[in-house]
Every structure is written in structure tokens, then in C-alpha cells.
Amino acid sequence: MHVTGIGGLFFRSRDPGALAAWYAQHLGVGPVGDSWSWAQQAGPTVFMPFKQQTDYFPADRSWMLNLRVQDLDGLLAKLRAADIAVETRDEWDSPETGRFARIHDPEGLPIELWEPPAED
Template sequence: MASITGFGGIFLRANDPEALYRWYEQHLGLTKSEGSFAFPAPTQRAQIVFAFFRQEDAYFPPAQKAMINLQVDNLDGVLDRLIQEDVTVDPKRESYDFGKFGWFTDPEGNRVELWQPATTD
């Protein structure tokens, strides 16, 4: 039987896509190739989560229809660097058995979640 084999991507609307690509390149070190950011699957550190939230759920702004969750290898390092670059970073950081979380807001007002998965030593 044919089946889903994995997560294919994230698609967001933007007022100025090219400017937003440049911002993500500058502040997150992502590299645009052939019209998008691509991540090689073998570098994935943990499972990918696909979840639904109620319209009124406050986990991310209700007016925002989707939220990006990016995996990082050093949450504090990335967030501290973003603060130094004058990016709007939520001061709240959370830790759970499955990893650490933090958030920032991009120039178009999108709340983005960063996740440092727990190590599996």
C-alpha cells in the first residue's frame, strides 16, 4: 500500500518573500537554493511533529495560521546570538524530558519556535 514517508516542508505566506529569505539567511544561517531552504534529511536529530491546534489556542498567536519549529543543536547559543543581532526574542525558555524550547519573532511578525531535542545518550 502507498504511504506517507515523511514531512515534506513548511509553506508560509509573506508580504516580501525575498526580504524574508534574506533575513533568515542573515540571522539563522540558512541558505536559499532553487527558491526555498532545504534541509538534508540525514541531519535530522529527532522526530518531526505534525500537530493541530484549536483556533483559539494561545500557544502561538491566533492570527498566525502556522508556526515554524526549527531544530537546533544549541538553543541558548542561537537565542543569545539572535538577541545580540537585535532580533525580538521571547525571554521565556522551557525544558522538558524531550528537549528545550525558545521563540523569536521574524520581521513579518511570525512567531518561530526553536527546539533543541534531548540527547539520546
């Protein structure tokens, strides 16, 4: 296997600087200081195409960003305190896959927050 991981995520934005600042402030994602890259922790990455008719994310979007997180409850409290709408559903969570929440960035892009199950 020659591919060792995702090397980047590139997408269009009406205001790239402001959007990058939002991701850094609220999610801790993105470049730090003068660095153009973000060092991630090792862990699982799901790469999965969905059927065109899926209702897993909004029909007007071609993709949804999923971010692996620690302390989902703490992050959700921080996001709510910043007046960022958070959606959770009991049916999204399971001991096998972990816990999930959904938010949208300022440009309406869907973001799924995923706390994988604790490793034994």
C-alpha cells in the same frame, strides 16, 4: 506508510527575497547558493493540529513554525546580538521534551526554536 517527511513549507510574504535572506542569515534556513532546497539533518518532526482556542501561539496566527536546533544558547546569543527579540520561559523546558525559545520573523510570523533532549 507512503509519506516519508515534510517536502516543503510554503507561505505568503510581502517581500519574499528579503524574508528568505533573513531566515538564511539568522537561522541558516533556506536555499544555499543556486539550490532551491535546504538539506536537513534527520530527526523528529512534530505534526500536530491545535484547538482553535489554543494560547500556545498568537491567536491572530493560524500556524507557528518550529525549528529543531543545536546549541540553543549559542543561537539565542547570536539572535540577541542582531537585536532580535527572544522569549524563553522555564515552564516550556523539560528533560523529556527539551528546551524552547520563541522569536518572530520580520513579518511577525512566530518561530519556535526547539533543542531536543540529548540522546543517551
